[in-house]
Amino acid sequence: MPGWELFDENEKKQVSEVMETGVVTRFGFDGARKGRWKAREMERAIRERTGAAHALLAADGTAALTVTLAALGIGAGDEVITSPFTFVATFESIMAAGAIPIFAEVDETLCLSPESVREYITPRTKAVMPVHMCGAAADVDALKSVCEERGIPLVEDACQAFGATYKGRAVGTLGDAGCYSFDFNKIVTCGEGGALVTNRRDVYERADRYHDHGHDHSMSDRGAEGHDFPGYNYRVTELHAAIGLAQIAKLDRFLEIQRGNKRIFEDEFAAIDGIEPRGLPDPEGDSGTFITFFAKNEETARKVTRSLKESGAEGVFHWYDNNWHYIRNWKHFKERRFANPVSKDILDGMPDYTKREFKSDAIMSRAVSVTIKLGWSKEEAAERAKRAANAIRHAL
Numbered sequence: 001m002p003g004w005e006l007f008d009e010n011e012k013k014q015v016s017e018v019m020e021t022g023v024v025t026r027f028g029f030d031g032a033r034k035g036r037w038k039a040r041e042m043e044r045a046i047r048e049r050t051g052a053a054h055a056l057l058a059a060d061g062t063a064a065l066t067v068t069l070a071a072l073g074i075g076a077g078d079e080v081i082t083s084p085f086t087f088v089a090t091f092e093s094i095m096a097a098g099a100i101p102i103f104a105e106v107d108e109t110l111c112l113s114p115e116s117v118r119e120y121i122t123p124r125t126k127a128v129m130p131v132h133m134c135g136a137a138a139d140v141d142a143l144k145s146v147c148e149e150r151g152i153p154l155v156e157d158a159c160q161a162f163g164a165t166y167k168g169r170a171v172g173t174l175g176d177a178g179c180y181s182f183d184f185n186k187i188v189t190c191g192e193g194g195a196l197v198t199n200r201r202d203v204y205e206r207a208d209r210y211h212d213h214g215h216d217h218s219m220s221d222r223g224a225e226g227h228d229f230p231g232y233n234y235r236v237t238e239l240h241a242a243i244g245l246a247q248i249a250k251l252d253r254f255l256e257i258q259r260g261n262k263r264i265f266e267d268e269f270a271a272i273d274g275i276e277p278r279g280l281p282d283p284e285g286d287s288g289t290f291i292t293f294f295a296k297n298e299e300t301a302r303k304v305t306r307s308l309k310e311s312g313a314e315g316v317f318h319w320y321d322n323n324w325h326y327i328r329n330w331k332h333f334k335e336r337r338f339a340n341p342v343s344k345d346i347l348d349g350m351p352d353y354t355k356r357e358f359k360s361d362a363i364m365s366r367a368v369s370v371t372i373k374l375g376w377s378k379e380e381a382a383e384r385a386k387r388a389a390n391a392i393r394h395a396l
């Protein structure tokens with residue numbers, strides 16, 4: 001990752017086709033667009049790729065998550081259980097829907113622990129939202145069993161894992177709904193973009209309306225459309241969809257390169273005493289965006305991270321110290337410093353996260369990831385993997 005490393009003439013061609021008509025919006029203007037419907041085409045490509053019955057593009061992954069929760073009827077007073085290791089967008093989308101983010105714990109998969117989800121379920125829990133972090137699937141079967149036992153929807157935040165599979169099926173399609181991000185750092189990028197997928201027609205139809213002001217999309221005369229409920233504007237543009245369309249056509253190649261490069265790193269790292277690989281519930285399905293391992297303790301993880309960076313490795317993360325991806329440093333959120341007043345439901349319903357001790361700390365403090373790039377040749381990947389392995393050994 002990211003997909004823009006391998007931009008070529010195809011992205012330019014797709015964007016030019018939109019610019020030739022000038023219709024950069026996804027809805028309406030049927031005559032002027034001369035049969036060019038890039039958002040629709042990309043939705044079809046996502047359906048074909050993932051096997052989902054329905055796909056809806058959105059402005060970005062955060063928007064897709066927010067729209068999904070709203071389409072599931074989740075809002076004020078409802079609790080959504082999610083992972084403390086994610087991008088801030090996950091809890092932001094829960095709050096944007098008006099619901100209360102409840103953080104459970106991660107396990108060695110670096111995704112939501114099914115046992116810990118059980119501990120946090122209350123009668124107010126209206127969804128469980130695992131996050132397939134760093135390009136690989138969570139323990140979906142176990143999480144699904146918890147949800148099924150309690151009759152709660154499973155909503156997958158698959159924003160980091162487009163292209164990944166779990167037991168042969170695309171992540172995002174394994175629960176009631178799932179969301180992808182196509183932002184600039186993702187394996188398939190639109191610049192900015194996201195999508196939700198679902199096999200539930202009711203969820204798709206409500207999402208389709210909600211993401212476009214509630215318009216019911218019943219006719220091509222936009223101003224004459226009806227409304228069952230109000231919505232917002234979370235639409236994608238044709239320009240973004242055009243880029244994504246060119247990118248998604250290359251996904252198989254991207255996955256092959258990435259997985260191949262990751263294997264080269266795995267082989268080098270396997271020979272190092274003193275680090276353990278991340279526990280992947282389905283290693284075959286990993287999209288290969290990162291190689292992640294555990295050091296024996298927090299101090300060693302910091303030393304290893306420093307050594308890797310000094311050796312010239314790019315995209316090295318000790319997630320425990322990261323401000324974007326782990327709750328430990330989300331001071332703005334924990335101290336409730338919101339831009340504008342949030343609802344009393346959220347304020348009263350949310351635990352005081354400044355006081356909560358996370359068991360996840362013991363796992364996250366030891367986890368280190370190195371980004372796998374699409375642009376590397378096999379030779380470059382091999383050279384980098386050797387250098388990274390030496391840097392790790394040096395720090396142990």
Ligand SMILES: Cc1ncc(COP(=O)(O)O)c(C=O)c1O
Pocket residue numbers: 060061062063086087089090131157159160180181182183193194
């Ligand atoms: C786990 C996770 N969820 C949600 C998002 C939000 O996606 P976007 O940046 O497209 O809004 C991201 C983006 O990085 C993410 O990593």
